[in-house]
Amino acid sequence: MFKGKARAYTNIALIKYWGKENQALILPKNNSLSLTLDGFYTETEVLFTEEATKDCFYLDGVKQSEQATKKVTTFLNLVRERANCPFFAVVRSHNHVPTAAGLASSASGLAALAGACNQALGLNLAPKELSKLARRGSGSACRSIFGGFVEWDRGDSDETSYALPIDAQGWEQELAMIFLLINDQPKDVSSREGMQRTVETSAFYPQWVKEAQADLHIAKEAIQHHDFQKLGTVMEANALKMHATTLAAVPPFTYWSPDSLRAMNLVRSIRQAGLFCYFTMDAGPNVKVLCQKKDIAAIFEVLSSTFSDQQMVVAYAGPGIELLEMD
Ligand code: DP6
Secondary structure, three states, rough: OOEEEEEEEEEEEOOOOOOEEEEOOOOOOOEEEEEEEEEEEEEEEEEEEOOOOEEEEEOEEEOOHHHHHHHHHHHHHHHHHHHHOOEEEEEEEEEOOOOOOOOOHHHHHHHHHHHHHHHHOOOOOOHHHHHHHHHHHHHHHHHHOOOEEEEOOOOOOOOOOEEEOOOOOOHHEEEEEEEEOOOOOOOOOHHHHHHHHHHHHHHOHHHHHHHHHHHHHHHHHHHHOOOHHHHHHHHHHHHHHHHHHHHHOOOOOOOHHHHHHHHHHHHHHHHHOOEEEEEEOOOOEEEEEEHHHHHHHHHHHHHOOOOOOEEEEEEEEEOOOOOOOOO
Protein backbone atom coordinates (compact mmCIF):
# COMPACT_ATOMS: atom_id res chain seq x y z
CA MET A 1 0.00 0.00 0.00
CA PHE A 2 1.34 3.45 -0.96
CA LYS A 3 -0.20 6.72 0.16
CA GLY A 4 0.39 10.42 -0.24
CA LYS A 5 -1.38 13.73 0.28
CA ALA A 6 -0.90 17.24 -1.09
CA ARG A 7 -2.52 20.66 -1.19
CA ALA A 8 -2.39 22.86 -4.31
CA TYR A 9 -3.79 26.33 -4.82
CA THR A 10 -5.60 27.45 -7.91
CA ASN A 11 -4.08 29.89 -10.36
CA ILE A 12 -5.63 32.41 -12.70
CA ALA A 13 -3.91 33.12 -15.99
CA LEU A 14 -3.19 36.78 -16.75
CA ILE A 15 -1.90 35.71 -20.16
CA LYS A 16 -3.96 32.70 -21.18
CA TYR A 17 -3.12 29.19 -22.26
CA TRP A 18 -5.55 28.59 -25.10
CA GLY A 19 -4.82 25.76 -27.52
CA LYS A 20 -2.63 22.69 -27.71
CA GLU A 21 0.17 21.83 -30.08
CA ASN A 22 0.06 18.23 -28.86
CA GLN A 23 -3.11 16.81 -27.29
CA ALA A 24 -1.62 13.67 -25.77
CA LEU A 25 1.33 15.37 -24.08
CA ILE A 26 -0.59 18.61 -23.38
CA LEU A 27 1.95 20.86 -25.02
CA PRO A 28 0.47 24.34 -25.51
CA LYS A 29 0.67 26.59 -28.55
CA ASN A 30 1.80 29.60 -26.49
CA ASN A 31 3.46 30.47 -23.20
CA SER A 32 1.12 31.61 -20.43
CA LEU A 33 1.52 33.57 -17.22
CA SER A 34 -0.51 33.25 -14.04
CA LEU A 35 -0.94 34.32 -10.44
CA THR A 36 -1.38 31.56 -7.86
CA LEU A 37 -4.05 32.49 -5.31
CA ASP A 38 -4.51 31.69 -1.66
CA GLY A 39 -8.30 31.61 -1.62
CA PHE A 40 -9.14 28.36 -3.37
CA TYR A 41 -7.29 25.12 -3.03
CA THR A 42 -7.65 21.39 -3.39
CA GLU A 43 -6.42 18.79 -0.92
CA THR A 44 -6.04 15.34 -2.37
CA GLU A 45 -4.98 12.05 -0.88
CA VAL A 46 -4.23 8.97 -2.92
CA LEU A 47 -3.97 5.41 -1.77
CA PHE A 48 -2.59 2.77 -4.14
CA THR A 49 -3.66 -0.56 -2.69
CA GLU A 50 -3.87 -4.14 -3.86
CA GLU A 51 -7.33 -4.26 -2.32
CA ALA A 52 -8.76 -1.83 -4.89
CA THR A 53 -10.33 -3.52 -7.90
CA LYS A 54 -10.55 -0.30 -9.92
CA ASP A 55 -9.71 3.39 -9.50
CA CYS A 56 -12.22 5.25 -7.30
CA PHE A 57 -12.47 9.03 -7.13
CA TYR A 58 -14.33 10.85 -4.34
CA LEU A 59 -14.82 14.60 -4.64
CA ASP A 60 -15.92 16.32 -1.44
CA GLY A 61 -17.00 12.92 -0.14
CA VAL A 62 -19.10 12.03 -3.18
CA LYS A 63 -18.11 9.09 -5.37
CA GLN A 64 -17.69 10.31 -8.94
CA SER A 65 -19.02 8.64 -12.10
CA GLU A 66 -16.68 6.81 -14.45
CA GLN A 67 -16.94 9.74 -16.86
CA ALA A 68 -15.91 12.23 -14.16
CA THR A 69 -13.08 9.92 -13.11
CA LYS A 70 -11.58 9.77 -16.63
CA LYS A 71 -9.04 12.61 -16.25
CA VAL A 72 -7.97 11.12 -12.91
CA THR A 73 -7.63 7.57 -14.28
CA THR A 74 -5.66 8.73 -17.32
CA PHE A 75 -3.30 10.52 -14.96
CA LEU A 76 -3.04 7.53 -12.59
CA ASN A 77 -2.16 5.28 -15.54
CA LEU A 78 0.72 7.58 -16.33
CA VAL A 79 2.18 7.56 -12.82
CA ARG A 80 1.61 3.82 -12.40
CA GLU A 81 3.60 3.20 -15.52
CA ARG A 82 6.36 5.55 -14.35
CA ALA A 83 6.63 4.03 -10.89
CA ASN A 84 5.97 0.47 -11.99
CA CYS A 85 3.03 0.31 -9.59
CA PRO A 86 0.53 -2.50 -10.20
CA PHE A 87 -2.26 -1.24 -7.88
CA PHE A 88 -5.47 0.65 -8.51
CA ALA A 89 -6.00 3.72 -6.37
CA VAL A 90 -8.55 5.42 -4.16
CA VAL A 91 -8.40 9.20 -4.59
CA ARG A 92 -10.12 11.56 -2.17
CA SER A 93 -10.21 15.24 -3.07
CA HIS A 94 -11.62 18.20 -1.20
CA ASN A 95 -12.10 21.51 -2.92
CA HIS A 96 -11.84 24.44 -0.55
CA VAL A 97 -13.83 27.13 -2.25
CA PRO A 98 -16.03 29.66 -0.46
CA THR A 99 -19.16 28.61 -2.35
CA ALA A 100 -20.01 26.00 -4.94
CA ALA A 101 -19.90 28.66 -7.61
CA GLY A 102 -18.04 27.02 -10.42
CA LEU A 103 -14.65 27.84 -8.95
CA ALA A 104 -13.49 24.26 -8.51
CA SER A 105 -10.54 24.19 -10.81
CA SER A 106 -8.76 21.48 -12.69
CA ALA A 107 -5.53 23.43 -12.07
CA SER A 108 -5.52 22.94 -8.29
CA GLY A 109 -7.13 19.49 -8.59
CA LEU A 110 -4.63 17.92 -10.95
CA ALA A 111 -1.67 19.66 -9.31
CA ALA A 112 -2.70 18.26 -5.91
CA LEU A 113 -3.14 14.80 -7.44
CA ALA A 114 0.32 14.99 -9.00
CA GLY A 115 1.80 16.02 -5.64
CA ALA A 116 0.00 13.22 -3.79
CA CYS A 117 1.18 10.61 -6.33
CA ASN A 118 4.72 11.98 -6.17
CA GLN A 119 4.72 11.39 -2.43
CA ALA A 120 2.85 8.05 -2.49
CA LEU A 121 5.03 6.39 -5.08
CA GLY A 122 8.30 7.91 -3.93
CA LEU A 123 8.90 9.54 -7.32
CA ASN A 124 10.98 12.24 -5.59
CA LEU A 125 10.29 14.77 -8.30
CA ALA A 126 11.74 18.23 -7.81
CA PRO A 127 9.27 21.10 -8.46
CA LYS A 128 10.21 21.55 -12.12
CA GLU A 129 9.72 17.83 -12.79
CA LEU A 130 6.48 17.84 -10.80
CA SER A 131 5.27 20.70 -12.98
CA LYS A 132 5.86 18.55 -16.08
CA LEU A 133 3.94 15.70 -14.48
CA ALA A 134 1.01 17.92 -13.41
CA ARG A 135 0.86 19.30 -16.97
CA ARG A 136 -0.04 15.82 -18.22
CA GLY A 137 -3.16 15.93 -16.01
CA SER A 138 -4.31 19.40 -17.03
CA GLY A 139 -2.24 22.11 -18.69
CA SER A 140 -3.01 24.87 -16.21
CA ALA A 141 -2.11 22.51 -13.32
CA CYS A 142 1.59 22.80 -14.18
CA ARG A 143 1.48 26.44 -12.99
CA SER A 144 -0.07 25.57 -9.59
CA ILE A 145 3.15 23.86 -8.47
CA PHE A 146 4.54 27.33 -7.76
CA GLY A 147 3.31 30.33 -5.80
CA GLY A 148 3.01 33.97 -6.90
CA PHE A 149 3.59 34.87 -10.56
CA VAL A 150 4.36 31.87 -12.74
CA GLU A 151 5.25 31.41 -16.40
CA TRP A 152 4.58 28.20 -18.29
CA ASP A 153 7.17 27.87 -21.01
CA ARG A 154 5.44 25.93 -23.77
CA GLY A 155 8.63 24.14 -24.79
CA ASP A 156 8.42 21.68 -27.64
CA SER A 157 8.52 18.30 -25.92
CA ASP A 158 7.49 16.53 -22.72
CA GLU A 159 10.88 17.41 -21.26
CA THR A 160 10.90 21.10 -22.14
CA SER A 161 7.33 22.16 -21.34
CA TYR A 162 6.99 23.25 -17.70
CA ALA A 163 6.26 26.21 -15.44
CA LEU A 164 8.66 28.26 -13.35
CA PRO A 165 8.09 31.07 -10.84
CA ILE A 166 8.75 34.68 -11.80
CA ASP A 167 10.53 36.65 -9.10
CA ALA A 168 8.55 39.87 -8.54
CA GLN A 169 10.45 40.78 -5.34
CA GLY A 170 7.27 40.27 -3.34
CA TRP A 171 5.20 42.74 -5.41
CA GLU A 172 2.46 40.11 -5.79
CA GLN A 173 1.69 40.63 -2.08
CA GLU A 174 0.35 44.10 -2.93
CA LEU A 175 -2.23 42.70 -5.34
CA ALA A 176 -5.65 41.13 -4.99
CA MET A 177 -8.18 39.41 -7.21
CA ILE A 178 -11.88 39.84 -6.68
CA PHE A 179 -13.99 37.01 -8.08
CA LEU A 180 -17.42 38.03 -9.30
CA LEU A 181 -19.50 34.89 -9.20
CA ILE A 182 -21.93 35.12 -12.05
CA ASN A 183 -23.31 31.66 -12.50
CA ASP A 184 -22.86 28.23 -10.93
CA GLN A 185 -24.33 26.14 -13.73
CA PRO A 186 -22.01 23.52 -15.28
CA LYS A 187 -20.40 24.94 -18.39
CA ASP A 188 -21.67 24.01 -21.86
CA VAL A 189 -18.21 23.83 -23.40
CA SER A 190 -15.30 22.68 -21.24
CA SER A 191 -11.98 24.48 -21.60
CA ARG A 192 -10.47 21.35 -23.15
CA GLU A 193 -13.19 21.06 -25.77
CA GLY A 194 -13.40 24.82 -26.32
CA MET A 195 -9.72 25.32 -27.00
CA GLN A 196 -9.59 22.33 -29.34
CA ARG A 197 -12.55 23.57 -31.38
CA THR A 198 -10.93 27.00 -31.54
CA VAL A 199 -7.56 25.68 -32.72
CA GLU A 200 -9.22 23.56 -35.38
CA THR A 201 -11.80 25.99 -36.72
CA SER A 202 -11.34 29.62 -35.64
CA ALA A 203 -10.08 31.96 -38.34
CA PHE A 204 -8.73 34.20 -35.56
CA TYR A 205 -6.64 31.49 -33.93
CA PRO A 206 -3.30 32.04 -35.75
CA GLN A 207 -3.42 35.70 -34.75
CA TRP A 208 -4.12 34.72 -31.13
CA VAL A 209 -0.84 32.80 -30.94
CA LYS A 210 1.11 35.84 -32.17
CA GLU A 211 -0.70 38.24 -29.86
CA ALA A 212 -0.26 36.02 -26.82
CA GLN A 213 3.48 35.95 -27.34
CA ALA A 214 3.67 39.75 -27.54
CA ASP A 215 1.33 40.15 -24.54
CA LEU A 216 3.44 37.81 -22.46
CA HIS A 217 6.50 39.91 -23.11
CA ILE A 218 4.67 43.08 -22.01
CA ALA A 219 3.30 41.37 -18.89
CA LYS A 220 6.78 40.25 -17.84
CA GLU A 221 8.11 43.76 -18.29
CA ALA A 222 5.23 45.12 -16.20
CA ILE A 223 5.97 42.63 -13.42
CA GLN A 224 9.64 43.47 -13.48
CA HIS A 225 8.86 47.19 -13.09
CA HIS A 226 5.94 46.67 -10.67
CA ASP A 227 3.80 48.59 -13.15
CA PHE A 228 0.22 47.75 -12.19
CA GLN A 229 -1.53 49.68 -14.96
CA LYS A 230 0.61 48.12 -17.63
CA LEU A 231 0.02 44.61 -16.25
CA GLY A 232 -3.73 45.15 -15.90
CA THR A 233 -4.07 46.64 -19.36
CA VAL A 234 -2.31 43.77 -21.09
CA MET A 235 -4.12 41.16 -18.97
CA GLU A 236 -7.52 42.54 -19.92
CA ALA A 237 -6.62 42.86 -23.60
CA ASN A 238 -5.30 39.30 -23.63
CA ALA A 239 -8.51 37.89 -22.14
CA LEU A 240 -10.62 39.76 -24.70
CA LYS A 241 -8.50 38.39 -27.54
CA MET A 242 -8.84 34.85 -26.22
CA HIS A 243 -12.60 35.19 -25.99
CA ALA A 244 -12.75 36.74 -29.46
CA THR A 245 -11.34 33.53 -30.95
CA THR A 246 -14.35 31.55 -29.72
CA LEU A 247 -16.77 33.73 -31.69
CA ALA A 248 -15.03 32.79 -34.91
CA ALA A 249 -14.99 29.06 -34.11
CA VAL A 250 -17.26 26.70 -36.04
CA PRO A 251 -19.75 26.30 -34.47
CA PRO A 252 -19.21 29.54 -32.58
CA PHE A 253 -19.54 29.76 -28.80
CA THR A 254 -18.97 32.18 -25.97
CA TYR A 255 -18.43 31.90 -22.23
CA TRP A 256 -19.93 35.33 -21.64
CA SER A 257 -23.32 35.82 -20.07
CA PRO A 258 -25.22 39.12 -19.79
CA ASP A 259 -23.92 39.51 -16.24
CA SER A 260 -20.33 38.99 -17.40
CA LEU A 261 -20.75 41.98 -19.73
CA ARG A 262 -22.33 43.98 -16.94
CA ALA A 263 -19.30 43.21 -14.76
CA MET A 264 -16.82 44.17 -17.48
CA ASN A 265 -18.58 47.50 -18.02
CA LEU A 266 -18.61 48.16 -14.31
CA VAL A 267 -14.87 47.54 -14.08
CA ARG A 268 -14.30 50.00 -16.94
CA SER A 269 -16.42 52.62 -15.21
CA ILE A 270 -14.53 52.16 -11.93
CA ARG A 271 -11.36 52.81 -13.89
CA GLN A 272 -12.78 55.93 -15.47
CA ALA A 273 -13.49 57.18 -11.97
CA GLY A 274 -9.77 56.88 -11.26
CA LEU A 275 -9.50 53.57 -9.41
CA PHE A 276 -7.30 51.10 -11.20
CA CYS A 277 -8.74 47.63 -11.70
CA TYR A 278 -8.87 45.26 -14.65
CA PHE A 279 -10.82 42.12 -15.53
CA THR A 280 -10.08 38.72 -16.92
CA MET A 281 -12.27 35.71 -17.72
CA ASP A 282 -11.67 32.02 -18.27
CA ALA A 283 -13.79 29.21 -19.69
CA GLY A 284 -16.91 30.31 -17.82
CA PRO A 285 -19.02 33.39 -17.09
CA ASN A 286 -17.29 34.47 -13.84
CA VAL A 287 -15.30 37.68 -14.00
CA LYS A 288 -12.08 38.13 -12.05
CA VAL A 289 -10.94 41.62 -11.16
CA LEU A 290 -7.28 42.35 -10.55
CA CYS A 291 -6.62 45.30 -8.25
CA GLN A 292 -4.21 46.61 -5.67
CA LYS A 293 -4.89 45.68 -2.04
CA LYS A 294 -5.04 49.32 -1.02
CA ASP A 295 -8.06 49.91 -3.30
CA ILE A 296 -10.15 46.90 -2.30
CA ALA A 297 -12.59 48.69 0.01
CA ALA A 298 -13.32 51.43 -2.52
CA ILE A 299 -13.73 48.97 -5.39
CA PHE A 300 -15.96 46.69 -3.32
CA GLU A 301 -18.23 49.60 -2.60
CA VAL A 302 -18.83 50.27 -6.28
CA LEU A 303 -19.18 46.59 -7.17
CA SER A 304 -21.81 46.21 -4.41
CA SER A 305 -24.13 48.41 -6.47
CA THR A 306 -24.53 45.45 -8.84
CA PHE A 307 -23.31 42.34 -7.02
CA SER A 308 -24.29 40.88 -3.66
CA ASP A 309 -21.76 40.16 -0.93
CA GLN A 310 -22.14 36.43 -1.63
CA GLN A 311 -21.16 37.03 -5.25
CA MET A 312 -17.86 38.73 -4.41
CA VAL A 313 -14.90 36.77 -3.14
CA VAL A 314 -11.45 38.22 -2.72
CA ALA A 315 -8.20 36.27 -2.99
CA TYR A 316 -4.54 37.19 -2.60
CA ALA A 317 -1.31 35.77 -3.93
CA GLY A 318 -0.84 32.22 -2.70
CA PRO A 319 1.94 29.67 -2.23
CA GLY A 320 3.08 26.69 -4.24
CA ILE A 321 2.15 23.06 -3.67
CA GLU A 322 2.44 21.64 -0.15
CA LEU A 323 2.90 18.01 0.85
CA LEU A 324 0.71 16.98 3.78
CA GLU A 325 0.63 14.28 6.42
CA MET A 326 -2.08 11.65 5.93
CA ASP A 327 -4.82 11.74 8.60
C1 DP6 B 1 -9.07 29.39 -20.09
O1 DP6 B 1 -5.84 23.63 -18.14
O2 DP6 B 1 -8.35 23.38 -17.99
O3 DP6 B 1 -8.35 28.60 -17.96
O4 DP6 B 1 -5.05 21.28 -20.42
O5 DP6 B 1 -7.21 20.65 -21.48
O6 DP6 B 1 -6.91 20.37 -19.00
P1 DP6 B 1 -6.54 21.17 -20.25
O7 DP6 B 1 -7.13 22.66 -20.06
P2 DP6 B 1 -7.14 23.64 -18.82
O8 DP6 B 1 -7.35 25.04 -19.59
C2 DP6 B 1 -7.29 26.26 -18.97
C3 DP6 B 1 -7.73 27.32 -19.91
C4 DP6 B 1 -7.95 28.69 -19.32
C5 DP6 B 1 -6.70 29.57 -19.45
C6 DP6 B 1 -5.55 29.29 -18.51
O9 DP6 B 1 -5.76 28.81 -17.37
O10 DP6 B 1 -4.41 29.58 -18.92
